[in-house]
Amino acid sequence: MRVRSICTRPNSVGREVVWRLVRAAWPAQLKLRWLVAFLLVALAMRPAISGVPAVLVLIDRDGVLTATTAGVLVALPVLCFALAAPAGAVLARTLSLRWALLLCLVAMSVGAGMRVGISSVWLWVGTLVLAVAVAFGNVLMPAVIRATFPTHIGVMTAAYAAAIGLGASLSAGLTVPITHLLGGSWRLGIGVWALLSACAAAVWAGSRTRAPTDPTDVPRLRGTRLLGSALAWQVTLVMAMQSLQYQSLASWLPTIYVDHGLGVVHAGFQLSLYTLLGVPASLLMAGVVSWCGRSYVVVLGVGALNLCGLLGLLLVPMLYPTLWSCILGLSQGAAVSLALLFNTMRARSVDSVAQLSAMAQSVGYGIAFVGPLVLGWMRSASGSWTAPIVFLLVSLVGLVWSGIMASRERYVDGGEGPLVLPGGATSSAPLH
Numbered sequence: 001m002r003v004r005s006i007c008t009r010p011n012s013v014g015r016e017v018v019w020r021l022v023r024a025a026w027p028a029q030l031k032l033r034w035l036v037a038f039l040l041v042a043l044a045m046r047p048a049i050s051g052v053p054a055v056l057v058l059i060d061r062d063g064v065l066t067a068t069t070a071g072v073l074v075a076l077p078v079l080c081f082a083l084a085a086p087a088g089a090v091l092a093r094t095l096s097l098r099w100a101l102l103l104c105l106v107a108m109s110v111g112a113g114m115r116v117g118i119s120s121v122w123l124w125v126g127t128l129v130l131a132v133a134v135a136f137g138n139v140l141m142p143a144v145i146r147a148t149f150p151t152h153i154g155v156m157t158a159a160y161a162a163a164i165g166l167g168a169s170l171s172a173g174l175t176v177p178i179t180h181l182l183g184g185s186w187r188l189g190i191g192v193w194a195l196l197s198a199c200a201a202a203v204w205a206g207s208r209t210r211a212p213t214d215p216t217d218v219p220r221l222r223g224t225r226l227l228g229s230a231l232a233w234q235v236t237l238v239m240a241m242q243s244l245q246y247q248s249l250a251s252w253l254p255t256i257y258v259d260h261g262l263g264v265v266h267a268g269f270q271l272s273l274y275t276l277l278g279v280p281a282s283l284l285m286a287g288v289v290s291w292c293g294r295s296y297v298v299v300l301g302v303g304a305l306n307l308c309g310l311l312g313l314l315l316v317p318m319l320y321p322t323l324w325s326c327i328l329g330l331s332q333g334a335a336v337s338l339a340l341l342f343n344t345m346r347a348r349s350v351d352s353v354a355q356l357s358a359m360a361q362s363v364g365y366g367i368a369f370v371g372p373l374v375l376g377w378m379r380s381a382s383g384s385w386t387a388p389i390v391f392l393l394v395s396l397v398g399l400v401w402s403g404i405m406a407s408r409e410r411y412v413d414g415g416e417g418p419l420v421l422p423g424g425a426t427s428s429a430p431l432h
Helices: 010-023 032-043 053-061 067-094 097-114 120-148 153-181 186-191 194-205 223-227 230-259 264-276 278-292 295-315 321-345 350-382 386-406
Strands: none
Touching: 032 120, 032 153, 032 194, 053 067, 053 153, 053 186, 067 097, 067 120, 067 350, 097 120, 097 186, 097 194, 120 153, 120 321, 120 350, 153 186, 153 264, 153 278, 153 321, 223 350, 230 264, 230 321, 230 350, 230 386, 264 278, 264 321, 278 295, 278 321, 295 321, 295 386, 321 350, 321 386, 350 386
């Protein structure tokens, strides 16, 4: 059954995304509970990590961390995302997707729970276990989408990106109140998120996925061939530039505003806007891409939106600070959804999707780890925020160029044209 066209009215995009999301389970011959399981897993991917910065002040008061080690603790997950991503593709090939993802969820629960321990050693070991498990999950989830929702890749990728953003935002906002409710113990405040991972693992274990629907003529993709693919590097550059921009702004946006004279409370509010608005932007991208019909046009639109926000931040940061934060939040949310969609749509087999995702996320998060450090160094060296924001504008050029190149209907494992599935079906996510 074909899904209704959304080309009738632009204002129907939001309703159509929800409609497609609900309908996605039935054409794929899946039960609604699997859809719920998938979204719950996505929701559990970030809270145990994103809640830590909110309680760093409390951790510092206990004398557990110094200013330097606190910075390392916050940066450690991003570094693990980069270093452990290639092993995620190996795990996907060794085990079935269902069992591999279940193993990741169990490890996430264990890692988050370990940080409740009294010794600071448990904080570090638990964070390491948690970060590696999430890194594996980052690689597996695009492959799960490709395997289980082959004709609804666009909407499920958008839902995945939105759920990740929602989980991170909820954790950042709720960890401190939860800590106060639990007697002021920051260990319990960050440890409670292990329950969400455990719940996701239990629901996922009870779900039943169907076998991957791969084209039969796709050869196994070797790592050396992937590294030599221009398309693979274009997809990787999209992920890298998006990750660099998001992490850099998430790290420095409040400081930029404070240095220009905005109050600390209001600067923190701008960061909240920046992160929260990424959730609806990610979710709506599937409808926007379908409505527009050509993803390179969407890439240009996202780039233009990002350009407006960065220029406002550079030229007149205090004129409309809330407007710049909203624009940047929307553009970054849309960009991460596009980056994940390219990971899923630019390979024809599930195994190739996992390998491409591992490559893109390994390089992408590696650059994202370095990005905030580079901006901080440029700020110290120049004495202003002009050079760092110009650096972000240069990275935007790379994002737009690579996004346009990755929009062409080509695949890292060979072939061109629409993604044809067994039985003659084609993916409903237009990326051309």
